Amino acid sequence: MSNFEEFLTEFEKYLEKKCWNFKKYQIDNYFLYDIEEFLVIQIERKEEFSKEHIICRELLNLKNEKDYNYSDIEIKPFCSKYIKEWVTFYPFKGEITKQLETIDKKQPDLKLLERYEKWEGYRIVIAGFQLEDNNEKGYALVRFPSIGGIVELREIAKHLLNAYIDFTIENPSVNTENEKVIKITNGFEFLINTTMAKILNERYIKKYTIDSLRKVKEIPDLKGFWTSVYLKDKKEIPYNLFNNLESGKTEDIGIIYDIYTDNMKSRIPKIEDFDKEYYYVSVVYADNLDSYDFYNYLSDDKSVKTGDKVLVNRAGDDVVALVTEAKYYLGSEVPFPVSRTKSIIKKIENDEELQKYGYKPEDFADYEFYDDEDEEEPEYYHYFYYIVTTLCDKQEIADRISKTLMEKKLVAGSQISKVRSDYWWGGKIETKDEFKLEFRTRSDKINEIVEIIKSIHDYQVPAISRTEIRCLTEEMEKWINESVE
Numbered sequence: 001m002s003n004f005e006e007f008l009t010e011f012e013k014y015l016e017k018k019c020w021n022f023k024k025y026q027i028d029n030y031f032l033y034d035i036e037e038f039l040v041i042q043i044e045r046k047e048e049f050s051k052e053h054i055i056c057r058e059l060l061n062l063k064n065e066k067d068y069n070y071s072d073i074e075i076k077p078f079c080s081k082y083i084k085e086w087v088t089f090y091p092f093k094g095e096i097t098k099q100l101e102t103i104d105k106k107q108p109d110l111k112l113l114e115r116y117e118k119w120e121g122y123r124i125v126i127a128g129f130q131l132e133d134n135n136e137k138g139y140a141l142v143r144f145p146s147i148g149g150i151v152e153l154r155e156i157a158k159h160l161l162n163a164y165i166d167f168t169i170e171n172p173s174v175n176t177e178n179e180k181v182i183k184i185t186n187g188f189e190f191l192i193n194t195t196m197a198k199i200l201n202e203r204y205i206k207k208y209t210i211d212s213l214r215k216v217k218e219i220p221d222l223k224g225f226w227t228s229v230y231l232k233d234k235k236e237i238p239y240n241l242f243n244n245l246e247s248g249k250t251e252d253i254g255i256i257y258d259i260y261t262d263n264m265k266s267r268i269p270k271i272e273d274f275d276k277e278y279y280y281v282s283v284v285y286a287d288n289l290d291s292y293d294f295y296n297y298l299s300d301d302k303s304v305k306t307g308d309k310v311l312v313n314r315a316g317d318d319v320v321a322l323v324t325e326a327k328y329y330l331g332s333e334v335p336f337p338v339s340r341t342k343s344i345i346k347k348i349e350n351d352e353e354l355q356k357y358g359y360k361p362e363d364f365a366d367y368e369f370y371d372d373e374d375e376e377e378p379e380y381y382h383y384f385y386y387i388v389t390t391l392c393d394k395q396e397i398a399d400r401i402s403k404t405l406m407e408k409k410l411v412a413g414s415q416i417s418k419v420r421s422d423y424w425w426g427g428k429i430e431t432k433d434e435f436k437l438e439f440r441t442r443s444d445k446i447n448e449i450v451e452i453i454k455s456i457h458d459y460q461v462p463a464i465s466r467t468e469i470r471c472l473t474e475e476m477e478k479w480i481n482e483s484v485e
Helices: 003-017 098-106 113-118 154-155 161-169 194-205 241-246 264-269 351-356 394-408 442-454 474-483
Strands: 020-026 030-035 038-047 050-059 087-090 122-133 136-143 180-184 188-192 223-231 276-287 295-298 309-314 317-330 385-392 412-425 428-442 464-468
Touching: 003 020, 003 030, 003 038, 003 050, 020 180, 030 122, 050 098, 050 113, 050 474, 098 113, 098 351, 122 154, 122 194, 122 241, 154 223, 154 385, 161 180, 161 188, 161 194, 223 351, 223 428, 276 309, 295 309, 385 394, 385 442, 394 442, 428 442
Parallel strands: 050 087
Antiparallel strands: 020 030, 030 038, 038 050, 122 136, 122 223, 136 188, 180 188, 276 295, 276 317, 309 317, 385 428, 385 464, 412 428
């Protein structure tokens, strides 16, 4: 049996094992597999460099997320076992190819082109943003890559203004208030409509320097939502989505909500303050010197330094505090928002003044100040410990993830349980039975664990999270350290 014949035999066994119905055709020197009428595979043999080369090509793969029964039709995992040896796999990219057109003519009863025309396309999840000024609403739509973990709107929003700035720099002759803006940055593809461009121009571009705007990560009144579209060629987001938004047709999108809570908005620094210098002092209160809690105050007196005693206001009362650090910060880098930071009342100049407030110098004599310049290299590294969690809907995927992480000694323990999940996806609430995986591990293993989960997982956006184990016994800490390498 030749390699080609062996591959065809194993391929058919694979389809039967998956309980997928298929029809097999031989056309010229290649074979065609019509699987569940959703997937059409062309397999051919070529002689290259005195070696038998097998090409496995998806001509059609018409699945999408709403076709749940067909969501696990995957040929790539099978072919991947042979890639290094003699098989090359070409996935379907949502486009009509010459091969597809040729086969449709030779085998018209399969109606391949007709199937393609009836197909809606791939469902692409889109993040959306809304910004309003003078009763005008501007919109931005963002397509992001299939990456592991949950992508939050706030994370995407951080790149919105910079994406627009980059586009205006690269296209100085384009009037963005008359033409659409498309810019890919940090893996996110931004499509910005003319009203959004107008608002960004008036609010930011015309008022501030580019250097200042580069530091802007949050637009306080930005709203967000999720939606989805079906695309056949996986190319650009259709611009007509804006027409629906502008005309108030929002039935296909999720709830439009504030990206930032009121508490978050109050912490967002003002652009005007970005390049100003502020003198912050970090203090510990004199009546609680054993505390590891430090509090930030502003100081107009630049002579205040580490070790000084100051009078500050705490919850309405004037109290004595010890300065543990004094440092200048730019407005864009302050440890606590300027608008919410109190100033010290005064510096306590001498021991007599200190005694008026009920304290003596010796009360502070044993306080140990932290000095990172004098710190010796620790004899050991202090790790943090986490429970890493993910979800999947297939037992075989769950088992493979667990086995891989255990065998690589990246986790100390693994638990798999069945759960029912309700979640928002594509603007709708979905319900699915899933397997919940939990792994106990150490902080230095997190990145590698996430990469392995993403490489095995078959979800478009795998839900991967971590929770710090705060109450850890010595025995459990020792067990984790001995179990992972």
